[in-house]
Amino acid sequence: MVRRKKTIGRVVSQTMLAEDILDLRLETFLASDVMPGQFVGVYPAGADALLPRPISVCDADREAHVLRLVYRLTGRGTTEFALKQPGEVLEMIGPLGNGFPVEEAAGKRVLLIGGGIGIPPLYFTASLLSPEGTREYTGGRSGKASSITSVLGYKNIQTFMAPQFAEITDLYLATEDGSAGYGGTDLDALFEIGRRREGSETVADIIFACGPSPMLKAVKEYALIQGVPAYLSLEERMACGVGACLACVCKTRNVDAHSNVHNARVCTDGPVFPAREVVL
Amino acid sequence: MNTKVTIAGVELKNPVMTASGTFGSGMEYEEFVDINRLGAVVTKGVSAVPWPGNETPRVAETYGGMLNAIGLQNPGIDLFIERDIPFLREFDTKIIVNVAGHTIPEYVAVVEKLSDQPVDLLEINVSCPNVKEGGIAFGQDPRALDEITREIKRHAKQPVIMKLSPNVTSIALMARTAEMAGADAISLINTITGMQIDIRSRKFALANKTGGLSGPAIKPIAVRMVYQAAQAVSIPVIGMGGIANADDAIEFLLAGATGVAVGMMNFHNPYATTEVIEGLEEYMEQNGVEDVAELIGGVKE
Numbered sequence: 001m002v003r004r005k006k007t008i009g010r011v012v013s014q015t016m017l018a019e020d021i022l023d024l025r026l027e028t029f030l031a032s033d034v035m036p037g038q039f040v041g042v043y044p045a046g047a048d049a050l051l052p053r054p055i056s057v058c059d060a061d062r063e064a065h066v067l068r069l070v071y072r073l074t075g076r077g078t079t080e081f082a083l084k085q086p087g088e089v090l091e092m093i094g095p096l097g098n099g100f101p102v103e104e105a106a107g108k109r110v111l112l113i114g115g116g117i118g119i120p121p122l123y124f125t126a127s128l129l130s131p132e133g134t135r136e137y138t139g140g141r142s143g144k145a146s147s148i149t150s151v152l153g154y155k156n157i158q159t160f161m162a163p164q165f166a167e168i169t170d171l172y173l174a175t176e177d178g179s180a181g182y183g184g185t186d187l188d189a190l191f192e193i194g195r196r197r198e199g200s201e202t203v204a205d206i207i208f209a210c211g212p213s214p215m216l217k218a219v220k221e222y223a224l225i226q227g228v229p230a231y232l233s234l235e236e237r238m239a240c241g242v243g244a245c246l247a248c249v250c251k252t253r254n255v256d257a258h259s260n261v262h263n264a265r266v267c268t269d270g271p272v273f274p275a276r277e278v279v280l
Numbered sequence: 281m282n283t284k285v286t287i288a289g290v291e292l293k294n295p296v297m298t299a300s301g302t303f304g305s306g307m308e309y310e311e312f313v314d315i316n317r318l319g320a321v322v323t324k325g326v327s328a329v330p331w332p333g334n335e336t337p338r339v340a341e342t343y344g345g346m347l348n349a350i351g352l353q354n355p356g357i358d359l360f361i362e363r364d365i366p367f368l369r370e371f372d373t374k375i376i377v378n379v380a381g382h383t384i385p386e387y388v389a390v391v392e393k394l395s396d397q398p399v400d401l402l403e404i405n406v407s408c409p410n411v412k413e414g415g416i417a418f419g420q421d422p423r424a425l426d427e428i429t430r431e432i433k434r435h436a437k438q439p440v441i442m443k444l445s446p447n448v449t450s451i452a453l454m455a456r457t458a459e460m461a462g463a464d465a466i467s468l469i470n471t472i473t474g475m476q477i478d479i480r481s482r483k484f485a486l487a488n489k490t491g492g493l494s495g496p497a498i499k500p501i502a503v504r505m506v507y508q509a510a511q512a513v514s515i516p517v518i519g520m521g522g523i524a525n526a527d528d529a530i531e532f533l534l535a536g537a538t539g540v541a542v543g544m545m546n547f548h549n550p551y552a553t554t555e556v557i558e559g560l561e562e563y564m565e566q567n568g569v570e571d572v573a574e575l576i577g578g579v580k581e
C-alpha cells in the first residue's frame with residue numbers, strides 16, 4: 001500500500017469550467033501514487049477552518065506530478081481554494097480511500113454513471129480504461145476495457161467535462177431541464193440506451209458510479225435488475241480522512257470486519273463500495 | 281534532560297499522549313508518526329459489546345474546532361483484545377485503554393476483561409455527552425461519579441484514570457470526588473456540549489443535534505479547568521483540549537498537568553503528536569529546564 005502523507009501542492013493553473021465549477025491543477029508528489037476513485041484532503045489556511053476538504057482525483061499525470069481536481073464552490077474551504085493563483089501552495093493529505101477496482105474492468109464493457117460534481121472523479125477511471133485514454137497503469141498491472149460508455153447527468157446546459165468524456169468514451173448526456181441530451185436524469189438516459197440497443201441483453205459487464213445519493217440508489221437498483229456488478233463512490237462528512245475518528249460511516253449489509261458492526265468508513269474502506277454491500 | 285513522567289506508578293518516556301477517539305488504536309496514524317516516540321497511546325472508547333454509534337452526519341466543523349457525535353462506535357472489547365492490544369504491544373509505548381458503558385455493570389465487564397491484558401492504565405470515560413442512556417450522568421453528578429469510581433476500583437487490576445466532563449458547575453468538586461473515591465489519576469477535559477444549525481437547509485448540522493466541541497476553540501476553558509482540578513487534588517492530572525503544538529502542551533503542564541493529550545488536531549496535522557514532543561524538548565533545552573517536572577504546575581502567581 002502507498003503511504004499516506006500530508007504534503008503540499010503547488011498551483012499550476014486554475015480555470016472555471018462552468019458556473020461555480022473550478023478546475024485546479026496542482027504539482028505534487030501525491031500525483032504519482034493516486035489511483036482512480038481515490039481522493040485527497042485539501043486544507044484551508046487559517047485557524048478557523050481546521051479540517052481537510054475531501055476532493056476526488058479527477059486526473060493525474062504521474063510523470064509530471066500534476067494532480068487535477070475539479071470542484072464546486074461550496075463554502076469556506078472551496079472559496080479559498082478558488083482564489084489560489086499559479087505558484088501558490090495548498091496543504092493536502094493523501095492519497096486517501098480505496099478507489100475504483102479498475103483491474104476488474106479489464107476486457108469488459110464498462111459503464112460509467114456520473115451525476116453533477118460526481119462526474120469529474122470518473123474521468124481518471126475513463127482515461128485509464130479507455131483504449132483511447134492517455135493514462136496507464138503502474139506497477140505492471142494492465143488491462144483496458146473492451147468498450148466504455150459514460151452516462152452523465154447534469155442540471156442544465158453547463159455540461160462541464162462532457163467534451164472530454166466524449167473523446168474517450170461513448171457518451172450519453174442527460175440534463176434535468178432538457179437543455180442538452182436527454183431530458184431527465186442519467187437513469188432515464190440509461191433506459192433509453194437500453195431501448196436503443198435492443199438485442200443485446202445488457203449494456204455493460206461492470207458499472208462504476210459517482211453522484212448524489214438518489215442517483216446512487218437508482219444505479220444500485222438498475223444494477224441489481226441487470227445482474228451487473230456495480231461499484232458506487234459514496235460521500236459523507238469527514239474529519240480525519242484516514243480511518244481513525246469514525247465520523248464518515250455508511251451502513252453495510254454485513255458486519256464490517258474492522259468496525260464489527262454494520263458500518264464501514266467511507267474514507268478508508270471506501271469511498272468506493274460494491275453496490276450490494278452498502279445500504280443506501 | 282529528563283522528559284519522563286510517572287502517572288499512577290507507570291513511567292511514560294514523555295508526557296505526550298493521544299486523546300481518546302482521535303487516534304483509533306494507532307493503526308491509522310502509524311504511517312504518519314513513530315508510535316514508539318509517544319508517551320502513551322490512549323485508545324478509542326471500548327464497550328462490553330460492539331456499539332454502532334450515531335447516525336450521520338456525525339461531525340461538523342466550527343470556528344477553530346469541531347463538533348462530534350460519533351456515539352462511541354466501537355468493535356467491542358473481545359475484538360479489541362484480539363486485534364488492537366496485540367498491535368499496540370509491538371511498540372515501545374504505554375497503552376491506556378479508554379472504557380465506555382451505559383451502566384456500571386457494563387463498565388465493569390470491560391474492566392474485568394482487561395484485567396489479565398497487557399495494558400498499563402485504564403481511562404474511564406464518564407463524560408461522553410453523546411450517549412443518551414446515562415453516560416453523561418456519571419460525569420455530571422458527584423454521587424454517581426463517586427459510585428462508579430469505587431465500583432471500577434474494586435474490579436480494576438490496572439491503575440484507573442477517571443476522565444472528567446467539563447459540562448459541570450464545579451470541576452474542582454468533581455476532581456476531588458474522583459480522588460476520594462480512589463481514582464489514581466484524572467484526565468480532562470472531554471468535549472463541551474455544543475450545537476450547530478445550517479442556515480441554508482435550516483437543519484441541525486449533526487444528526488444527533490448536539491455534539492461535543494473540541495479543538496483550539498476550547499483550549500482556554502481546558503487550561504482553566506486543568507488548573508482548578510490540579511489545585512484541588514494531589515493525584516496526577518492529564519490535560520487536554522485544543523492542543524496543537526508544544527506551546528499549548530507546555531501551557532497545560534504549567535497549569536498543573538503531568539501528562540498532555542493531543543486530540544482533534546491530529547486531524548489537522550497528523551504529525552502533531554511527535555511535533556509536540558520535539559517542541560517540548562526544544563523548549564526545555566532553550567530554557568534550561570533539566571526535568572519536565574519543573575514545568576508541571578509551574579505557573580507563577
Ligand SMILES: Cc1cc2nc3c(=O)[nH]c(=O)nc-3n(C[C@H](O)[C@H](O)[C@H](O)COP(=O)(O)OP(=O)(O)OC[C@H]3O[C@@H](n4cnc5c(N)ncnc54)[C@H](O)[C@@H]3O)c2cc1C
Pocket residue numbers: 039051052053054055056057070071072073074075076077078079117120121234235236237238271340341
Ligand atoms: C470522498 C469525497 C470526495 C469528494 N469529491 C469532491 C470533488 O471531486 N469535487 C467537489 O466539488 N466536491 C467533492 N466532495 C465534496 C467536498 O468535500 C465538499 O464540497 C467540500 O468539503 C466543501 O467544503 P467547503 O469548506 O467549501 O464547504 P463548507 O460548507 O464551508 O464546509 C464545512 C464543512 O463541511 C464539510 N462538507 C461540506 N460539504 C460536504 C460534502 N458534500 N461532503 C463532505 N463534506 C462536506 C467540509 O469538508 C467542512 O468540513 C467530495 C466529498 C467526499 C466525501
Ligand SMILES: Cc1cc2nc3c(=O)[nH]c(=O)nc-3n(C[C@H](O)[C@H](O)[C@H](O)COP(=O)(O)O)c2cc1C
Pocket residue numbers: 239245299300301302324325348350352378405408443468469470471493494495496498520521522523541542543544545
Ligand atoms: C472524534 C472524536 C472522538 C472522541 N471519542 C472519545 C472517546 O471515545 N472517549 C473519550 O473519552 N473521549 C473522546 N473524545 C474526546 C477527546 O479525547 C478529548 O477529550 C477532547 O476532544 C478534547 O481534546 P481536543 O480538543 O484536543 O480534541 C473524542 C473526541 C473527538 C474529536
Ligand code: FES
Pocket residue numbers: 237238239240241242243244245246247248249265266267268
Ligand atoms: S473521516 Fe475519520 S474515519 Fe473517516
